[in-house]
Amino acid sequence: MTQHLHSKRLPGPGAGKVLGAVLGLVAALSLGAVGQARAAAPASAPAPVPSGADRFSDxxxxxxxxxxxxxxxxxxxxxxxxxxxxxxxxxxxxxxxxxxxxxxxxxxxxxxxxxxxxxxxxxxxxxxxxxxxxxxxxxxxxxxxxxxxxxxxxxxxxxxxxxxxxxxxxxxxxxxxxxxxxxxxxxxxxxxxxxxxxxxxxxxxxxxxxxxxxxxxxxxxxxxxxxxxxxxxxxxxxxxxxxxxxxxxxxxxxxxxxxxxxxxxxxxxxxxxxxxxxxxxxxxxxxxxxxxxxxxxxxxxxxxxxxxxxxxxxxxxxxxxxxxxxxxxxxxxxxxxxxxxxxxxxxxSGPQKRIGVTLHVPGDYPTVQAAVDAVPDGNTAPVTVAVAPGTYRAKVYIPATRPNIVLQGTGHDRSDTVIVYDTPAEYGGSTGSATVRIAANDVTARNLTFSNDFDEAAVELNGEQALAMKTTGDRIVFENTAFLGNQDTLMTDSPKLTTVSRVYIRDSYIEGDVDFVYGRATTVIERSVIRLLSRGSTTNNGYLTAASTWTGNPYGFLITRSKVVSDAPEQSFHLGRPWHPGGEPAAVAQVLIRDTELPAAVRSSPWTDMSGFSWKDARFAEYRTYGPGAGVTADRPQMSDADARTHTVADYLKGHDNWAPYSRR
Structure with a gap:
């Protein structure tokens, strides 16, 4: 992206890190006794019955x-x-x-x-x-x-x-x-x-x-x-x-x-x-x-x-x-x-649909990229790349030819397994700066942290974009993940303007300052925490979204049932601005923030212009937002109840194939 403001990273170690409990489902069996004779009793009581997941261990x-x-x-x-x-x-x-x-x-x-x-x-x-x-x-x-x-x-x-x-x-x-x-x-x-x-x-x-x-x-x-x-x-x-x-x-x-x-x-x-x-x-x-x-x-x-x-x-x-x-x-x-x-x-016993191939990092493969490279082109069945706790300072690229990959952190918490690099856009463009790039379809990431820890305060550059994640594939899911960065932390995109890709993010954490959730993919962020980082300004610390939705796509970004937090000064952060890459007139942002708590850092006029394009020509709206940063003014379009009924998670994601990742728990 271009025309981003100079930004300063919030000082202090671990800024923006949020600890969350890991929710797990434990399968239990309720089995009654039957009428039969028992042979000699065991010397001690049997151990607890393991869950169904344990029975499919690789x-x-x-x-x-x-x-x-x-x-x-x-x-x-x-x-x-x-x-x-x-x-x-x-x-x-x-x-x-x-x-x-x-x-x-x-x-x-x-x-x-x-x-x-x-x-x-x-x-x-x-x-x-x-x-x-x-x-x-x-x-x-x-x-x-x-x-x-x-x-x-x-x-x-x-x-x-x-x-x-x-x-x-x-x-x-x-x-x-x-x-x-x-x-x-x-x-x-x-x-x-x-x-x-x-x-x-x-x-x-x-x-x-x-x-x-x-x-x-x-x-x-x-x-x-x-x-x-x-x-x-x-x-x-x-x-x-x-x-x-x-x-x-x-x-x-x-x-x-x-x-x-x-x-x-x-x-x-x-x-x-x-x-x-x-x-x-x-x-x-x-x-x-x-x-x-x-x-x-x-x-x-x-x-x-x-x-x-x-x-x-x-x-x-x-x-x-x-x-x-x-x-x-x-x-x-x-x-x-x-x-x-x-x-x-x-x-x-016997063959099970849920049993698949798991590639372990490290051990079986020395790096995440080596495990991804082991997956065949045209892959049609899910392959899990199980990443052990640790910090992996390396870039990862999942090409379009390798779909159906699951990146799974195996630690107790998503913060236990971190994939991080520190490349800014100055040294490879915004795409080249991304720590992780996902070009394939049908990729899921769970229980991981993705980070770009480029220190923008330490180096003076013309462009300070530094992506933690960029996706262009369709049907991408992030569960219990964290995205850490400053400018352009998370880009959800598609291969070209008129191609619709879908991304679903739930139970996750995203932080940044300038346009840190951006791109043209249809993207749903649900049940997540979004942190607006302060750049030290009392008037303008940045922008949450910069959508570039194709005019033929009615669904851009949906942030729902989430919580936006910030320690930036009051009235110093925008919810978004319309990004028209290269001045493309057919890229008209669509962003809906609904049923979400907003902090005092959000401006009472939360949308703003970008590169000569007026925010009023974009498709920005709120619906039932609440908290100290919420409100209804002439500069805060509110979606009607009737329109809200067709702007649900299902509406954003279903597409032509009725994709419903939110139904799988």
């Missing part, structure tokens, strides 16, 4: 989290595959990859293997990613693999119920380490659903559905006692045996699993639930067995400790002998009550 738990952990393809590129050739290419590649399976991939020839190399994440997009007629196969020596949110199904050969003709597993592993298999649906395959074989180590199998199968999940095929495996919150239904069978495991920890609707074919021996075989040490906790023959059993050479499980309509063996081991010596975990397991596991 971080592995149990044995897969030990000895360096399991990160899969973290640090590598994100790719989306829709065909067998692409899946096979990236799965077997030497480099790390996060491979998203979109839709159904039918593998040919029937029953063929997809070889999965080390350092890979294979994850379904939404709940519809699936591999049909094929096996994910991990050769000896493979390590660090995550398989999540997939359906793998239907390689069963008719008449081969025992899997003797074709070895068509869903997932087969030989002598591997650090593998996490989570939230998958495995059904109706040729031999095993999971074959975990030959000295594999540091494995976690969680929240999967095993169904419509004979030999569900076998572990062993070795005389060595090396495997360490955590098996939790899985649903075995319509299966006959190996639920699981664990042979010669050093440690097998099974908890909160649900076994139901077991196949009943009259087999007195090979129809069973869990089996501790060979020299396995097995611990079972708070699981639920409904209609299961031989719920849990152990060889005389093995050990099995069971605590707190529920048996309903069961028959046969419930062996318990030996000391086994204490899982808490190895890792922490939270037990759900056994009575809650059927409801929890049926609800949360």
């Amino acid at each position: 971080q592995p738990h149990g044995f897969a989290s030990l000895a360096g952990g399991t990160t899969g393809g973290a640090g590598g590129k994100v790719v989306t595959v829709t065909d067998q050739a692409s899946l096979a290419k990236y799965a077997a590649a030497e480099d790390p990859y996060i491979i998203r399976v979109s839709g159904s991939i039918a593998v040919e020839p029937f029953g063929s293997n997809i070889i999965v190399g080390s350092n890979k994440t294979i994850i379904g997009v939404g709940d519809s990613g699936e591999i049909v007629h094929g096996e994910l196969h991990l050769d000896p020596g493979t390590h660090n693999v995550i398989i999540r949110n997939l359906t793998i199904r239907d390689s069963y050969v008719e008449g081969d119920w025992d899997g003797k003709t074709q070895d068509f597993d869903a997932i087969q592993m030989d002598t591997v380490d650090h593998v996490w298999i989570d939230h998958n649906r495995l059904t109706h395959m040729g031999d095993g659903l999971i074959d975990l074989r030959k000295d594999s180590q540091y494995i976690t199998v969680s929240y999967n559905q095993f169904s419509n199968h004979n030999k569900a999940f076998g572990i062993g095929w070795t005389t060595n006692v090396k495997t360490q495996v955590t098996i939790d919150h899985n649903w075995f239904t319509g299966t006959k045996q190996r639920n699981p069978s664990a042979d010669n495991c050093a440690y097998a920890h099974l908890y909160n699993n649900y076994l139901s609707a077991q196949v009943s074919d009259g087999d007195p021996v090979w129809t069973y639930g869990n089996w501790s075989r060979g020299h396995t040490k097995m611990v079972i906790e708070n699981s639920y067995y409904d209609g299961v023959q031989h719920p849990y059993q152990a060889d005389a050479t093995a050990e099995l400790v069971q605590r707190g499980s529920i048996l309903k309509n069961t028959t046969g063996r419930t062996d318990e002998w030996g000391a086994a081991f204490d899982p808490r010596r190895f890792y922490d975990y939270r037990l759900d009550p056994a009575a809650a397991v059927p409801a929890l596991v049926t609800r949360f």
Whole structure:
């Protein structure tokens, strides 16, 4: 922008920073008791039931989290595959990859293997990613693999119920380490659903559905006692045996699993639930067995400790002998009550729409920009860039080719995670000064602070614009964010004058002095705090808005249900002025401030001219503003009740696609 007044930053450290409580929603389950017999009571009361969000964590738990952990393809590129050739290419590649399976991939020839190399994440997009007629196969020596949110199904050969003709597993592993298999649906395959074989180590199998199968999940095929495996919150239904069978495991920890609707074919021996075989040490906790023959059993050479499980309509063996081991010596975990397991596991196991790709900064990626660069062009499914608490002094650019990104600060408060730089417009133009630029559509930022800390008081320049944020994309959301700066703090724009982009800001904080909320995008600021900084003047400290709305767009800026605060002198701040970039006559500001508290710093004539364009020709209005800075005068246009009914948050944002981000809480 041009023709901005010289401004002085309010002195003092941390000026303008507002601390706000972080509001969170905690999911709770109300689960009543059912009529059933309880096995031996646990030694202590179970830990609280974790929320639904905890059950979709992208971080592995149990044995897969030990000895360096399991990160899969973290640090590598994100790719989306829709065909067998692409899946096979990236799965077997030497480099790390996060491979998203979109839709159904039918593998040919029937029953063929997809070889999965080390350092890979294979994850379904939404709940519809699936591999049909094929096996994910991990050769000896493979390590660090995550398989999540997939359906793998239907390689069963008719008449081969025992899997003797074709070895068509869903997932087969030989002598591997650090593998996490989570939230998958495995059904109706040729031999095993999971074959975990030959000295594999540091494995976690969680929240999967095993169904419509004979030999569900076998572990062993070795005389060595090396495997360490955590098996939790899985649903075995319509299966006959190996639920699981664990042979010669050093440690097998099974908890909160649900076994139901077991196949009943009259087999007195090979129809069973869990089996501790060979020299396995097995611990079972708070699981639920409904209609299961031989719920849990152990060889005389093995050990099995069971605590707190529920048996309903069961028959046969419930062996318990030996000391086994204490899982808490190895890792922490939270037990759900056994009575809650059927409801929890049926609800949360298997593929879930809300599970997506998360890129962690730092750790997986050294910088925010590196994580953004890992997202593929034309990205169609949300990718979360999770930014750990800290101050990141760097610029970030999300290009138009990389939509569907979520920037998520992971600290307790938005002030914990700060992205900041100090470039003024003098050294790159107003766009070049922006600490963060978002040109892509469908980007969300949460729990972050964006700042441009250029010290305009220390340097004399012709232009002192220094943007914290500039957006040109459509459907941009900021939740619980802060924007810190002075002149031109936040620019919400569009690619060109006649293109309408929409931005929704809620529960946030914005500070500045000259034109610090400006641009031509349709922008809603709701339930937020806006601070007008003082430049030390007793008469003119600046302007809140400088809209440049296209005349063909009835909706520019809406500030609603918010609070404007300031320690600037009374009658020294304008609510806005009309910005016509380059003298463009078709850019006619539209600004409505409604249901918002205004401070005494706001002038009684709050709108003013700019660059020869009269404010009276713009579309400025207030509606039900209040506080010491509110009032009704000849120079304060008030919107009528009738017009206010068509100037709501929904009206500003809905567009042609009925976008409604405010409805998602």
